[in-house]
Amino acid sequence: MDASEVIREEQTGLGAIRIADDVVKVIAGLAAIEIKGVAGMSGGLAGGIAELLGKKNLSKGIKVEVGEKETAIDIHVIMDYGIRIPDVAANIQSSVKDAVERMTGLAVVEVNVNVQGVAFASDPKEEEHRLR
Secondary structure, three states: OOOOOEEEEEEEOOEEEEEEHHHHHHHHHHHHHOOOOEEEEEEEEEOOEEEEEOHHHHHHHEEEEEOOOEEEEEEEEEEEOOOOHHHHHHHHHHHHHHHHHHHHOOEEEEEEEEEEEEEOOOOHHHHHHHHO
């Protein structure tokens, strides 16, 4: 593990504790995806279309900047149609901050939520027609 991957290293009486960037990304992704109104993480814009990532790729929709004791997190999400985006974004910020601070001991100074798209619920009749 090289120094660019380690976000926090703490020396204890028994040795060192190291937390990698990807650990913080996964914690943040899990906290965000649990919020009602979040359809999924976004891998960014490809050809003007937001790519919806599954639960296996939670860390890909997240960027972290880390100091010795603090971190800033950028989250890219796709939200469900019909929800109030500012409310859901505030819930994401709160959930991610709490989870990362509780699990890593890092102080979260900011959580930036980037809404990359809106997911529409598919019509069951339309799905059935496409399968024929």
